[in-house]
Amino acid sequence: MKSAPDARQGPASRRTGAVPGPRELAAAVRCLRAAGVTPPALALVLGSGFGGVSAAVEAEVILPYGRIPGFVPPRVPGHAGRLVLGRLGGTPVCLLAGRAHYYEGYVPETITFPIRVLARWGVRAVMLTNAAGGIHPRLRPGDFLAIGDHLNFVGVNPLRGAVWPGVERFVDLSAVYDSTLLGALRAAAREAGVRLRTGVYLAVSGPSYETPAEIRAYARLGADAVGMSTVFEAVVARQCGLRVAGLSCITNRAAGLSKRPISHAEVLAVAARIQERATRLLTAFVRRVGEAGLI
Numbered sequence: 001m002k003s004a005p006d007a008r009q010g011p012a013s014r015r016t017g018a019v020p021g022p023r024e025l026a027a028a029v030r031c032l033r034a035a036g037v038t039p040p041a042l043a044l045v046l047g048s049g050f051g052g053v054s055a056a057v058e059a060e061v062i063l064p065y066g067r068i069p070g071f072v073p074p075r076v077p078g079h080a081g082r083l084v085l086g087r088l089g090g091t092p093v094c095l096l097a098g099r100a101h102y103y104e105g106y107v108p109e110t111i112t113f114p115i116r117v118l119a120r121w122g123v124r125a126v127m128l129t130n131a132a133g134g135i136h137p138r139l140r141p142g143d144f145l146a147i148g149d150h151l152n153f154v155g156v157n158p159l160r161g162a163v164w165p166g167v168e169r170f171v172d173l174s175a176v177y178d179s180t181l182l183g184a185l186r187a188a189a190r191e192a193g194v195r196l197r198t199g200v201y202l203a204v205s206g207p208s209y210e211t212p213a214e215i216r217a218y219a220r221l222g223a224d225a226v227g228m229s230t231v232f233e234a235v236v237a238r239q240c241g242l243r244v245a246g247l248s249c250i251t252n253r254a255a256g257l258s259k260r261p262i263s264h265a266e267v268l269a270v271a272a273r274i275q276e277r278a279t280r281l282l283t284a285f286v287r288r289v290g291e292a293g294l295i
Contacts, residue, residue: 020113022165024070028117031068035061037085039122040092041295042286045099045114047229048131049249049271051080053279054097059086065098070113072106074098083114089283091290094123101229103206108158112236116164119240125181125295126237127245127285129278131267132227133209133254135219136199140250141270144196144281146185147177147246150231151202151223158232159239171239180294181245188284194277199224201248203231212256226254243295247282249274 020028032039037060046053063083065071073081076098084095096114100106118126128147134140163169182198189196202218204210206228210218218226225248237244251270252262260266289295 019107019109020070021162024113025116025120025164027069028071028113029120031063032117032121035063035085037061038092040085040094041124042091042127042289043094043096043118043123043125044127044282044286045096045129045233047099047129048076048267049251049274050129050278050282051097052275053088053282054080054084054095056279056283057084057086057088057093057095059084061085068117070117072100072110074100075104076101089287089290091286093286094118099229099233101206102154102232103228108156108232109161112158112232115233115236115242116240119237119242123242125178125243125245125289126233127181127247127282128230128233128237129247129249129282130201130227130230131251131271132201132225132248133252133262134225134250135202135215135254135257136197136224139197139199139225141252142274143250144189144194144278145201145225145248145250146182146189146196146198147201147230147248148182148198149177149200150234150246151200151218151221152231152235153218154203154205154231158235167239171235173235173238176234176238176244177246178243181243181289184288184292184294185245185247185285188288189281191288192277192280192284194281196281197224201230201246202226204228209262210255215254215256225250249278
């Protein structure tokens, strides 16, 4: 295992909090290329509940986010803040262990910057994972939800603003989540013996949890689970031409659906209990994608 050359002299985006742009994008791609590893076809973004997957990777290169131009360290427990290159289930993969969130004060351009870097570097598909509250009555803590579509209730579109070079401003979102990857995820769940449902993920800004009235409204709109991430990254990934898959671990029942108050401690506790299943599921998914040449 090795580290890539240091980038501590990095751009203004990390030193001053400025929004990363094309200059930082080029610098970050150079940083990854300097690691001397061929870009894997698939990347995994590990959200809350999925951090333990890193331990199953045969790591070749580990880069803390602070050493990659334009990347920012997460400030939320359960998000390690490092990029890992190696093999999972024998298949080359790139892990983004942790993400920045809108509720932390970061703008969409900063949150989605790692996705743009992966796409420019040569990654072709991304699996986005998160912890979510279950809205559908059949979703219980410890279940997994394959994301088939999403609702953006954050209140902002991540494509708003200046257009990045080489991408379209107006992006078709009629099929954000790739059907072939969804099929591979379902097959991986059967192989791993993990219960998996498919549904609609709704994103809110956070950091407060939702009110019972909001959850009732979201259910009427077709949402099966609710969380505070993923949608920005999915939209930008599609703008960059990446194929997208999404996976939620259900860590709690949404507001008003349980007698217990919701807390981040509960989310982390449930996430810790399902680490082994999450790792088994994603390992089977990555191996199946690699062996079948799906991307």
